[in-house]
Amino acid sequence: MPKFIDFMDSSPLVTVYIPCRNYGRFLQKCVDSVFEQLYTNWELIIVDEASDDDSAEIARDVCRRYPDKTTFIQNKKATGLQRLANTVLGISKGKYMVRLDADDWLDECALLLMVAKLEATPHIGMVYGNYFYTDPEGKIIGIERRHKLGNEDTVGHLPPHGACTMFRTRALKAVGGYSEDVNAQDGWELWYKLYKRIGAANLDIPVFYYRQHGSSLSHDSKRLLVARTRIFDRISEALEGDYKPKNIAVIPVRESYPGFEGVPYREYEGMSLLERAILTAAQSDKIDRIIVSSQSQKVLDYAQELAETGRVPEHLRVLRDEDECSGRNIPIRDLMINAGSYYAEVEGVFPDVMAFLSMHAVHRRVEHIDKALNVLRITESDTVVSVQEEREPMFTHGENGLALFNPGRFQDLTYDRERLYRFNGSIIATWWEVLKEHHLFGEKISFIEMSTEDSYQIKNASMLINNSNQ
Structure with a gap:
């Protein structure tokens, strides 16, 4: 793992958190991609979700070597993505926050580009980029070019990917964090909770590598549709006023x-x-x-x-x-x-x-x-x-x-x-x-x-x- 140099001490701290459940075979590459960032003013929080492989061992080794940059949380019982995110939100020191899934990894420019965009446009509270699709071995098989929300997608049916979207930590705290009764589709929840409160910007460049493999949670389409339904229920409840449409x-x-x-x-x-x-x-x-x-x-x-x-x-x-x-x-x-x-x-x-x-x-x-x-x-x-x-x-x-x-x-x-x-x-x-x-x-x-x-x-x-x- 390369030595990092804090050449941007005065720039905003970024909290990167990695949830991991039995992805030990991918975790080291994921962690390495954080340490290889050109932007170095970050903290890393690794959360193990009751894994029964070597995920916890890998995470502990990283934290032993870099105690000033890393934090390890081990959950003896899996808590779910939303509750896990709220735990990280409560201890995060960063002005900005970004999730990186344990089976994916960042491009070395990812944090630099996203922080620069947010710092240059203070009225924007969320930034996301494109990404590479890779096969299980990490070979690139395609590039996803996201729609520009508010421009190419005015309805908001293609919100940012939950992973590798950077947002202002304070903005998420202001809306109460994540809904813990929804255990998927955090990108959808982020978007619909925040899009009218803060703007979103798109970087038309790939910022991370999205690994496709059989055990990927994103392949469980039925679970994602159920989660999406619950998200809309929660948001609708917040809209209820004295007039009820007929x-x-x-x-x-x-x-x-x-x-x-x-x-x-x-x-x-x-x-x-x-x-x-x-x-x-x-x-x-x-x-x-x-x-x-x-x-x-x-x-x-x-x-x-x-x-x-x-x-x-x-x-x-x-x-x-x-x-x-x-x-x-x-x-x-x-x-x-x-x-x-x-x-x-x-x-x-x-x-x-x-x-x-x-x-x-x-x-x-x-x-x-x-x-x-x-x-x-x-x-x-x-x-x-x-x-x-x-x-x-x-x-x-x-x-x-x-x-x-x-x-x-x-x-x-x-x-x-x-x-x-x-x-x-x-x-x-x-x-x-x-x-x-x-x-x-x-x-x-x-x-x-x-x-x-x-x-x-x-x-x-x-x-x-x-x-x-x-």
Whole structure:
């Protein structure tokens, strides 16, 4: 390990912390990258999360050799990333703070560039850069060029990576640190807690090496989506004031499709499709009224029967004009306006938000509905749609035939600038004024991502049969 020279004693102290759980095989390279920084006024805190490999031994050896620069914390029981970060926040001496994961490592210019940016722009409180993707052995396999938040991404759906984003320590303390009931996606929490309080800057240069390997926590997509949902819940709670927007859910119901008759009465896991859709919507305390909309009186009679027998809560029912629905499909915007207008006739006021909920999305949960409504408010978007990320290679027409749109997929990499999403048909939440004055989506569209399993929809009778045989 090279000897470090404190040639910048008068410049701000930076706290670098490394959480480590069974990453001993990577830890030495990670630590070395801190000692090799051109910017040397830093302190290093290594936190071992109950590892059963040699992680603690490596960390102790570093601290024995450099006691003035390093601190070692050993947790006998894993505490989780957010609680660990709060522990570091409480003992940090640095004006700035940055997390470095134990399986990654810094470019030698990383701290120098990030500190210089923050010092030169005092109104900015957070800085992040691009990064190299590497294979398990450390060979570079790609470069991620992050979007410039507030410029290329005004909605904020691509917040800085939780690791190797430098921020002002005081700013995070001012917002209460990290939420300890969320154990992932700290980059998302940092961004949504701080982006309106402090600005963010992007360095268009790679500042760290992001190792891709089978045990990487970032590969657990379902866990990350759950954590992201909880983050939006917490932020939404902080927005609650004396006025509560009137959120109306509309469930459009078509009785039959070619080859698929009696759709709303069909059962999935012991419950009819319509009953399941109503009950899921009713579980949300953010939904004020539910409207079942159909051109079939028989469907509405069935919905009424469900309510009268106590199988679902009371709700509104509106019969759509058959002439209006003469085509195979009625435009979603039209049926949402129809339902919202009916609500206004009944209640005397128009809704604030309309949420389209597909009856066919049998794995949609109340968390998805709540998240869509939370994101609509937090991001100040016109509309929020539910999507599923398209992870397969996709092509578009080019001058020489088909052009590969997302070549990173053949390296098992998902570059931000190559991400593709498709509407999964489950949820559309939009402001009433957007529906009335614009088209369905408006101009600023945000999204919630749902997993492949949660995006599942019953589109034909065979899907019901296959489910019953499982």
